[in-house]
Amino acid sequence: xxxxxxxxxxxxxxxxxxxxxxxxxxxxxxxxxxxxxxxxxxxxxxxxxxxxxxxxxxxxxxxxxxxxxxxxxxxxxxxxxxxxxxxxxxxxxxxxxxxxxxxxxxxxxxxxxxxxxxxxxxxxxxxxxxxxxxxxxxxxxxxxxxxxxxxxxxxxxxxxxxxxxxxxxxxxxxxxxxxxxxxxxxxxxxxxxxxxxxxxxxxxxxxxxxxxxxxxxxxxxxxxxxxxxxxxxxxxxxxxxxxxxxxxxxxxxxxxxxxxxxxxxxxxxxxxxxxxxxxxxxxxxxxxxxxxxxxxxxxxxxxxxxxxxxxxxxxxxxxxxxxxxxxxxxxxxxxxxxxxxxxxxxxxxxxxxxxxxxxxxxxxxxxxxxxxxxxxxxxxxxxxxxxxxx
Ligand code: PHB
Numbered sequence: 096x097x098x099x100x101x102x103x104x105x106x107x108x109x110x111x112x113x114x115x116x117x118x119x120x121x122x123x124x125x126x127x128x129x130x131x132x133x134x135x136x137x138x139x140x141x142x143x144x145x146x147x148x149x150x151x152x153x154x155x156x157x158x159x160x161x162x163x164x165x166x167x168x169x170x171x172x173x174x175x176x177x178x179x180x181x182x183x184x185x186x187x188x189x190x191x192x193x194x195x196x197x198x199x200x201x202x203x204x205x206x207x208x209x210x211x212x213x214x215x216x217x218x219x220x221x222x223x224x225x226x227x228x229x230x231x232x233x234x235x236x237x238x239x240x241x242x243x244x245x246x247x248x249x250x251x252x253x254x255x256x257x258x259x260x261x262x263x264x265x266x267x268x269x270x271x272x273x274x275x276x277x278x279x280x281x282x283x284x285x286x287x288x289x290x291x292x293x294x295x296x297x298x299x300x301x302x303x304x305x306x307x308x309x310x311x312x313x314x315x316x317x318x319x320x321x322x323x324x325x326x327x328x329x330x331x332x333x334x335x336x337x338x339x340x341x342x343x344x345x346x347x348x349x350x351x352x353x354x355x356x357x358x359x360x361x362x363x364x365x366x367x368x369x370x371x372x373x374x375x376x377x378x379x380x381x382x383x384x385x386x387x388x389x390x391x392x393x394x395x396x397x398x399x400x401x402x403x404x405x406x407x408x409x410x411x412x413x414x415x416x417x418x419x420x421x422x423x424x425x426x427x428x429x430x431x432x433x434x435x436x437x438x439x440x441x442x443x444x445x446x447x448x449x450x451x452x453x454x455x456x457x458x459x460x461x462x463x464x465x466x467x468x469x470x471x472x473x474x475x476x477x478x479x480x481x482x483x484x485x
Pocket of ligand 1: 192193194195215216217218314315316344
């Protein structure tokens, strides 16, 4: 009996009680340079999540390790991810604003035994590059298909498309064009411009000359989207009667003060408006505004980051803190919850987020601030782009 007891005590000592660890999450994003506000929004979403849900999962402390990547730079993204995994010992990778950066990291995930939770990068194909990718943002297919429907429904007949020439731009162009044409619309011209383009006057001239009654545009949110919408307003395209149509990247809330009254009435389709009317969003916006400091800087990457943290906390819970990337990812397949953006779920097959897409109109509130007013909902959209990349 005594021996048995001793053996039992020895066995417990060997296995040990669950010990408290620090679990590190490596977050890569643009925290300096021209896209710094977008990175600041990642951090605000993460801070808001941790302020509302704590910095622990079970007994484990959660530590976020940030790495800065100012613009799209795949080689640097891969180097940073490797450094986070090998030197910092992160168990999770997250963030990633630009598609090329996320793409560059997918080949290292399985060997590193690390899931990648994408908080922004929005090209459909990313999730197909590794079974360890989960995405909590959106895709350009998700947002652009509804815009083609809206255009058709409002009597638009001829469209010119203008996109940045890289993954999400090509997706936006393909999604819009395919859908619009299938509904009987005509795309008269498709312009792809280098990511670095910042003089849009020549493009606005081509838009005017094209004979289109609307322009559909996508550029990644940042200084160039602001420049693009300004150029549309200031180069006589609007006066020429060419309607502006775009996914919500082009009217992110942090750009609205600089656009002013000239943006009023612009229609966009997107997964999130800061003005979304729900108790969950009210709680989120309050916490995220506190985290970001300047409330006017709050924008959509914050909600991708907030929901990304929700997913990571579920993964840590499900694995009891053990490093098992496949088990972590499997645990969130089918996970559904009420996000600040509305009801969402992680699609079990694609690991991409299913969500409502809203048609919004830029409006002015009584206090003089501008916002994206939701006026129509496309419910529970998966990613239509996945059929196209398979
Ligand atoms: C991307 O590179 O995937 C990306 C960046 C910014 C956006 C949308 C997509 O607004």
